[in-house]
Amino acid sequence: MNPFRRPAPWLALALLFAASPAPAASGPPPGFVLKDDADFTFTSPDGATKLEQYMKDSDDFDVKWQVWARHGDQMTELKPEQGYGAGFRFTSDSQWLVRMQKTGSGEQDLFLYHVENGVFTNATTKSLSDLAWAYFHSRHKMKLDYHISANLMKGTEDAYRWLGVDWPNNRYLLISLSGEMDKHPKNVAVKGLADWKCRYDLKTGKFDIPKMFAKGNAEALNWEIKR
16 A cells, blocks of 8 residues: 555545635625715725725614725725724825724724735724824823824825925824813813824834924913813
8 A cells, every 4th residue: 555645636625625714705794784975985096995884783772883995806894893984084195094983972093004915904003093192191191081082184195285394295194182181170161182283104103293383282281261
C-alpha cells in the first residue's frame, strides 16, 4: 500500500471548502430598510463610493441604524451600528471619511474611516471624538455632564480655505468640542464648554491647536449664560 496516495477527489474538494473563508456579507441583514432621503445618502467626490443608511424599527423603540458603503458591486458596513442616522463628509481626494453621529439630544460623536484596498474601514481603534476629548482632558480638567458633542467644522473638502489658511489638501480635520455641567452657581443658567477647537493631522494621527484659535478657546473654557 502506498502511504502517500493522493486523497479521493471528493475529499480534496471538501477540504478546500472547509479552509476557504466564509463569503462576506453583501448588505444589511433582514429587517433593515433603506432610507433613501437625500439627507441620508452621500457620495464621494470621485463618485466611486455611495453611502446608504438602513434603519430597523421595533415595537420596544429599539431603533437601529447601519451604514453601508457601496463601491461597485461590493458593499461594506461602516461600523459601529447606532441608534440614529448620521451625516458624513469626505476629503476632496475621497480617501478619508468622517461620520458625524448623533448619539442623543444635543450630543454627537465622530468616527473616522480611510480607504484600504478600495473600501472604507475604521481608521482609528477609538472614535475620533474620544481621541479629541482625550486630547482636551490632557490639557484641561473639566467635568462635563450632558450635551457632550464633538463637531466637525465645515471646510473639510477645501482644506478650510474660508478661514484664510493655506494648509495642504486632505491633511487636517478641525474639531469643535462642547458640553455642559450639572453644577454651577445659582445665578448661572448654563455653564460648560462652548466651541473649543483643535486640529487633527490625518498624516501623523496627532492633535494640535493652531494659534488662531487661542483666544476663542480661552473664552470657550469660561462659557456661561447667567439668569
